[in-house]
Amino acid sequence: MLQVTFIRENKELVIERLEKRSIDATKMINDVIDFDEDRRRIQAELDNTLAESNTLSKEIGDLYKSGQAQKANLLKEKSGKLKEASKELSESLNAKTEALNQLLYKIPNIPNELVPSGNSELDNEEIFKAGDIPVLHENAQPHWELAKKYDIIDFELGNKITGAGFPVYKGKGARLQRALIAYFLDKNTAAGYTEYQLPHLVNEASGFGTGQLPDKEGQMYHVTEDNLYLIPTAEVPGTNIFRDVVLSESELPIGITGYTPCFRREAGSYGAHVRGLNRLHQFDKVEILRVEHPKRSHEALDEMVNHVKSILDELKLPYRILRLCAGDLGFTSTLTYDFEVFSTAQDRWLEISSVSNFETFQANRLKLRFKNSEGKNELAHTLNGSSLALPRVLAGILENYQTKEGIVIPEALQPYTGFNIID
RNA sequence: GGAGAAAUGGCAGAGCGGUCGAAUGCGGCAGUCUUGAAAACUGUUGAGGGUCACACCUCCGGGGGUUCGAAUCCCUCUUUCUCCGCCA
Numbered sequence: 001m002l003q004v005t006f007i008r009e010n011k012e013l014v015i016e017r018l019e020k021r022s023i024d025a026t027k028m029i030n031d032v033i034d035f036d037e038d039r040r041r042i043q044a045e046l047d048n049t050l051a052e053s054n055t056l057s058k059e060i061g062d063l064y065k066s067g068q069a070q071k072a073n074l075l076k077e078k079s080g081k082l083k084e085a086s087k088e089l090s091e092s093l094n095a096k097t098e099a100l101n102q103l104l105y106k107i108p109n110i111p112n113e114l115v116p117s118g119n120s121e122l123d124n125e126e127i128f129k130a131g132d133i134p135v136l137h138e139n140a141q142p143h144w145e146l147a148k149k150y151d152i153i154d155f156e157l158g159n160k161i162t163g164a165g166f167p168v169y170k171g172k173g174a175r176l177q178r179a180l181i182a183y184f185l186d187k188n189t190a191a192g193y194t195e196y197q198l199p200h201l202v203n204e205a206s207g208f209g210t211g212q213l214p215d216k217e218g219q220m221y222h223v224t225e226d227n228l229y230l231i232p233t234a235e236v237p238g239t240n241i242f243r244d245v246v247l248s249e250s251e252l253p254i255g256i257t258g259y260t261p262c263f264r265r266e267a268g269s270y271g272a273h274v275r276g277l278n279r280l281h282q283f284d285k286v287e288i289l290r291v292e293h294p295k296r297s298h299e300a301l302d303e304m305v306n307h308v309k310s311i312l313d314e315l316k317l318p319y320r321i322l323r324l325c326a327g328d329l330g331f332t333s334t335l336t337y338d339f340e341v342f343s344t345a346q347d348r349w350l351e352i353s354s355v356s357n358f359e360t361f362q363a364n365r366l367k368l369r370f371k372n373s374e375g376k377n378e379l380a381h382t383l384n385g386s387s388l389a390l391p392r393v394l395a396g397i398l399e400n401y402q403t404k405e406g407i408v409i410p411e412a413l414q415p416y417t418g419f420n421i422i423d
Numbered sequence: 424g425g426a427g428a429a430a431u432g433g434c435a436g437a438g439c440g441g442u443c444g445a446a447u448g449c450g451g452c453a454g455u456c457u458u459g460a461a462a463a464c465u466g467u468u469g470a471g472g473g474u475c476a477c478a479c480c481u482c483c484g485g486g487g488g489u490u491c492g493a494a495u496c497c498c499u500c501u502u503u504c505u506c507c508g509c510c511a
Contacts, residue, residue: 040472040473043472043473043480044473044479044480046480047472047473047479047480047481048479048480050479050480050481051478051479051480053491053492054479054480054492056491056492057441057491057492058441058442058492059491060441060491060492061441061442061491061492062441064441064491065441072491073491075491076491077491078491079491079492080491082491083491246470377470377471
């Protein structure tokens with residue numbers, strides 16, 4: 001959520017940047033400013049009424065003490081009127097604040113100046129590409145065929161146990177998953193991230209804190225009995241560690257990594273491009289997450305991008321990095337880099353990581369602040385990224401490393417799998 | 424799941440319905456002393472809003488109520504602790 005004071009002080013900039021997202025920002029922003037003015041006016045009125053009422057109460061107390069009950073009773077009437085007035089004022093203040101908030105919840109983050117304009121993924125800017133696309137043998141297959149051939153992932157079984165989108169990994173497939181998780185976590189902790197194991201269900205306040213609620217409710221599985229949500233990403237429990245927290249400046253920067261399964265309803269996505277591991281209801285992901293000083297959050301974003309790069313380089317997978325255009329940029333993000341691995345057998349790119357800087361957008365909702373050098377509380381910046389999402393990395397490995405003899409395990413992973421080929 | 428107790432400032436811990444934004448201790452910060460440090464002593468030290476700055480307003484787990492007036496009384500929710508039961 002954007003800060004009202006920032007909107008007030010940078011109205012033109014905010015409108016201009018938001019319009020890159022092809023939304024009509026002028027009215028929204030004007031409304032915010034109007035509502036905020038109203039809100040502050042009512043607040044001031046209420047404050048004055050309360051102040052009057054407070055002094056009156058003191059006077060009444062004094063009168064009682066000095067035995068002047070009659071005079072006191074007279075003042076009580078006046079006090080009653082003030083009370084009514086303050087009740088009305090506080091009701092209209094609440095209504096106004098609520099209206100303002102509802103408005104603010106609907107306004108996405110302001111795209112960074114680097115964000116290219118554009119409406120669809122076609123306008124994303126490719127900024128980097130690495131790794132050779134292998135020349136596969138004649139009978140090369142997509143990963144879902146390979147999974148079946150080597151009996152390492154069973155989609156039908158998952159279908160039986162739960163439903164579509166809940167695959168069962170077995171044998172070397174299961175081991176490869178575990179190896180990837182361990183490998184990613186090791187890379188991340190070596191880079192300075194502290195490993196966490198986080199809850200897989202979150203409450204409403206947490207869903208709100210990272211921006212999934214109230215709008216993207218339909219994307220999460222909801223356990224209505226206990227009013228909890230299955231996490232769609234470790235970002236939710238991970239970032240909410242810092243909800244309502246005031247850090248000292250010396251605690252920054254903070255880096256966290258964690259493995260969690262992720263649950264997504266993916267309502268409405270069907271068709272060929274969701275085949276196999278391409279899009280699932282449950283998948284595994286290792287996440288990295290940072291809390292940064294506003295002055296160096298963009299430097300931190302670059303560091304995260306380089307970190308993810310180093311992992312993909314080591315795995316020797318063909319990948320590219322995209323700078324997302326305004327139209328493709330997530331609601332809460334100000335700048336996002338997507339990593340895509342090339343799926344050779346499908347002849348298409350698969351998103352395997354998304355690294356974003358949210359600046360103060362989440363922090364404002366979370367009330368995540370640090371005490372700056374002037375002793376004032378200041379919103380911190382939050383960032384996160386996947387390192388990495390497992391299924392598509394797995395798809396990438398299966399397809400790009402397939403040989404007539406079997407699936408060769410990337411060298412960096414072999415210490416973790418304990419085998420070097422799936423055959 | 425059953426029974427009981429509790430929730431106060433960074434922490435610990437007081438708090439007759441008005442003089443309580445809140446005693447006291449610890450911690451933090453500044454100073455005195457010291458070559459320096461420690462100890463001791465002195466002062467200072469919650470958060471948010473508002474203002475050029477004051478004033479002023481709000482906050483004692485959350486929400487609601489009683490009262491002219493609530494940290495203090497009532498209702499309710501949540502959380503924590505103790506005991507019992509169940510259990511990976």
